[in-house]
Amino acid sequence: xxxxxxxxxxxxxxxxxxxxxxxxxxxxDNTVAVVDGATMTLQAAIDVGRRPRGMALSVDKKVLFVAExxxxxIDVVDLAKRQVVGQLxxxxxxxxxxxxxDGKRLFVAxxxxxxxxVVDIAGAKIIGTVDVGVEPEGMAVSxxxxxxxxxxxxxxxxxxxxxxxxxxxxxxxxxxxxRAAAFSVDGKQLWVSSEIxxxxxxxxTATRAQTGKTxxxxxxxxxxxxxxxxxEMSRDGATAYVALGPANRIAEVDTKTFTVRRLYxxxxxxxxxxxxxxxxxxxxxxxxxxxxSFIDLENQEVVKSLPGGRGPWGVVIGP
Amino acid sequence: xAISNIQLGLLDxxxxxxxxxxxxxxxxxxPALAEPQTMVIGYLGEQRKLPLPLGPLDxxxxxxxxxxxxxxxxxxxxxxxxxxxxxxxxERVLRPGEAPAEAVxxxxxxxxxxxxxxxxxxxxxxxxxxxxxxxxxxxxxxxPDDGLRQEDCRRNVLHTIPSRAMLADALxxxxxxxxxxxxxxxxGPHPGDLAMxxxxxxxxxxxxxxxxxxxxxxxxxxxxxxxTGHVTLQxxxxxxTQVGDYDVLVVADEADEFGAYLEGRTAxxxxxxxxxxxxxxxWTAVDEEWGATQLQDRFHKQAGRWMLPSDYAAWLAVRxxxxxxxxxxxxxPTAIAKYLRSDDFxxxxxxxxxxxxxxxxxxxxxxILIAGPRLLVSSSPQPGFLHQRTPLDTxxxxxxxxxxxx
Numbered sequence: 001x002x003x004x005x006x007x008x009x010x011x012x013x014x015x016x017x018x019x020x021x022x023x024x025x026x027x028x029d030n031t032v033a034v035v036d037g038a039t040m041t042l043q044a045a046i047d048v049g050r051r052p053r054g055m056a057l058s059v060d061k062k063v064l065f066v067a068e069x070x071x072x073x074i075d076v077v078d079l080a081k082r083q084v085v086g087q088l089x090x091x092x093x094x095x096x097x098x099x100x101x102d103g104k105r106l107f108v109a110x111x112x113x114x115x116x117x118v119v120d121i122a123g124a125k126i127i128g129t130v131d132v133g134v135e136p137e138g139m140a141v142s143x144x145x146x147x148x149x150x151x152x153x154x155x156x157x158x159x160x161x162x163x164x165x166x167x168x169x170x171x172x173x174x175x176x177x178x179r180a181a182a183f184s185v186d187g188k189q190l191w192v193s194s195e196i197x198x199x200x201x202x203x204x205t206a207t208r209a210q211t212g213k214t215x216x217x218x219x220x221x222x223x224x225x226x227x228x229x230x231x232e233m234s235r236d237g238a239t240a241y242v243a244l245g246p247a248n249r250i251a252e253v254d255t256k257t258f259t260v261r262r263l264y265x266x267x268x269x270x271x272x273x274x275x276x277x278x279x280x281x282x283x284x285x286x287x288x289x290x291x292x293s294f295i296d297l298e299n300q301e302v303v304k305s306l307p308g309g310r311g312p313w314g315v316v317i318g319p
Numbered sequence: 320x321a322i323s324n325i326q327l328g329l330l331d332x333x334x335x336x337x338x339x340x341x342x343x344x345x346x347x348x349x350p351a352l353a354e355p356q357t358m359v360i361g362y363l364g365e366q367r368k369l370p371l372p373l374g375p376l377d378x379x380x381x382x383x384x385x386x387x388x389x390x391x392x393x394x395x396x397x398x399x400x401x402x403x404x405x406x407x408x409x410e411r412v413l414r415p416g417e418a419p420a421e422a423v424x425x426x427x428x429x430x431x432x433x434x435x436x437x438x439x440x441x442x443x444x445x446x447x448x449x450x451x452x453x454x455x456x457x458x459x460x461x462x463p464d465d466g467l468r469q470e471d472c473r474r475n476v477l478h479t480i481p482s483r484a485m486l487a488d489a490l491x492x493x494x495x496x497x498x499x500x501x502x503x504x505x506x507g508p509h510p511g512d513l514a515m516x517x518x519x520x521x522x523x524x525x526x527x528x529x530x531x532x533x534x535x536x537x538x539x540x541x542x543x544x545x546x547t548g549h550v551t552l553q554x555x556x557x558x559x560t561q562v563g564d565y566d567v568l569v570v571a572d573e574a575d576e577f578g579a580y581l582e583g584r585t586a587x588x589x590x591x592x593x594x595x596x597x598x599x600x601x602w603t604a605v606d607e608e609w610g611a612t613q614l615q616d617r618f619h620k621q622a623g624r625w626m627l628p629s630d631y632a633a634w635l636a637v638r639x640x641x642x643x644x645x646x647x648x649x650x651x652p653t654a655i656a657k658y659l660r661s662d663d664f665x666x667x668x669x670x671x672x673x674x675x676x677x678x679x680x681x682x683x684x685x686x687i688l689i690a691g692p693r694l695l696v697s698s699s700p701q702p703g704f705l706h707q708r709t710p711l712d713t714x715x716x717x718x719x720x721x722x723x724x725x
Contacts, residue, residue, distance in 0.1 A: 157401060196667045
């Protein structure tokens with residue numbers, strides 16, 4: 001028994017492999033919460049522009065870009081100083097964006113203008129736009145940097161953009177009100193979530209044919225209450241995590257069979273999720289309950305709920 | 320290696336240009352081949368007498384409903400342009416007193432199968448009985464009359480505007496959730512006011528509220544805009560509301576003649592809710608939740624004013640047709656009419672969940688917004704009001720109580 005307790009204590013005291021920092025955008029109080037991943041405690045709140053939602057790290061991981069929907073710009077946050085040190089133009093109403101692997105460009109969904117703006121980071125200017133469907137939102141870029149994907153909510157499509165020529169390669173019909181898009185790590189699959197249908201649709205990126213689909217069901221919740229939003233792919237390619245919005249769950253999906261392995265009950269209305277660098281912890285930003293849930297994936301349980309600010313939306317893991 | 324890749328890329332590009340040019344030639348030679356399919360949707364409105372503006376900030380609107388239908392067409396075209404589907408609105412506004420049958424028959428003759436019927440109940444029933452309407456689907460985007468969903472329901476009519484029963488149930492749920500269960504119901508003299516009051520009484524019974532005081536508004540319509548008009552109102556309203564105690568004053572004044580004068584003038588310091596004050600509505604300009612900001616913004620850009628409930632209902636109608644066409648990959652009217660009424664149909668309407676049509680009376684089930692003058696207050700159904708099928712069916716006339724025979 002004593003040995004067991006000692007073992008238990010040892011387990012508790014062993015720190016996680018890597019120290020990392022979690023950044024959560026709070027769309028209602030205009031801050032980015034800074035959370036220490038090891039201790040799961042709030043370290044700071046960085047004041048940013050109005051209605052921060054989409055976020056992404058620079059390729060060198062020294063800077064966090066934050067889309068400010070109500071200020072029509074992207075703030076540049078220096079992670080060492082923990083303050084905004086610059087601004088980039090974004091086009092109207094930026095919600096979500098991706099950093100291109102070349103490290104030089106951002107691709108920004110302009111929700112009010114039915115277009116994607118391409119931003120040159122060094123020059124702080126918009127160097128191109130691509131017309132897409134109505135209310136572009138989710139953005140993803142393939143690992144090889146060739147293809148940028150953008151969902152349009154009212155058009156119910158995923159638009160594939162050639163990152164070099166900025167031409168539309170294809171427009172694929174998906175389920176109603178698509179929110180997020182994500183490429184698999186090997187680049188062979190493209191995942192798209194649908195808010196109204198509570199589903200994810202998976203496409204083969206080579207043939208652009210639909211190869212899989214998961215329609216989420218949560219016991220005791222009507223289909224209207226099960227909505228799919230943020231997607232995070234595991235680095236080993238075996239798992240996708242999907243935030244189910246008002247169903248207050250995160251689904252763990254097998255990427256081969258497209259079946260749901262398990263559901264994690266988190267705070268209210270999780271928007272987006274992110275995996276820790278060691279892939280052992282999943283973090284969700286819960287918009288309605290204003291907290292951040294930490295899921296221990298090895299023990300398959302939610303271990304902590306941390307008040308994070310008003311309206312947590314995006315979540316990014318940094319060094 | 321890198322260089323040859325680029326060269327290859329260029330080669331690809333020039334080949335593609337050639338191919339595109341060839342396709343262009345084909346399109347010129349055989350225009351029918353390249354022609355996308357077109358769906359023409361009818362809009363049938365009627366000229367209405369403008370209500371007297373109650374306050375100096377009120378703006379007269381002559382195109383409510385129509386602007387919503389137009390925006391629906393623009394949104395349908397968003398998906399349509401990628402699928403080779405075009406959408407066009409054929410607009411027809413009836414003169415005062417003009418019967419709708421001729422316009423409906425003309426729509427039918429032009430091959431139109433779906434019509435946004437922005438009409439009052441009597442006109443709507445006439446339109447649905449026109450010979451041309453036999454194979455059509457009409458969308459009631461205007462009249463909240465409960466009779467249209469009950470004994471006067473029609474096989475060829477769907478309703479995108481919420482019924483009075485839905486609005487009253489939505490407000491009742493919120494008031495009961497607040498614990499404001501004792502109501503003072505104050506009702507105007509017009510048929511719409513009386514019908515709304517009946518819906519409030521039904522809702523009170525359904526959700527456990529009590530109408531402790533039930534009074535008609537008997538004062539002349541007071542014109543608060545005359546110089547020193549407030550002096551009259553300041554004496555009239557306390558007198559009219561000098562009653563026993565209650566939690567909330569529920570006002571039924573669809574004609575908007577006196578309800579707005581109540582807030583801040585009642586004998587007891589109580590909240591005003593109903594058709595004025597805290598209102599239950601299908602749409603309001605103050606809503607920015609569930610992505611509504613985008614819809615509000617593009618409506619304002621198009622119409623130069625805020626989106627009204629009738630605009631939203633017309634938009635829902637046109638978008639429903641577009642959504643069905645998208646899902647079916649087809650503009651076949653028979654298939655679309657069937658799909659609209661199926662279990663699979665779900666429309667994204669900026670209210671946080673998918674919207675669908677009730678099979679028993681053709682009413683679109685939807686959350687109802689509870690709004691103050693500047694901000695959204697809530698959205699019903701409220702938590703805790705349960706239903707065996709969907710909480711949305713706690714609003715309005717449910718399957719088991721419906722008298723509609725389609």
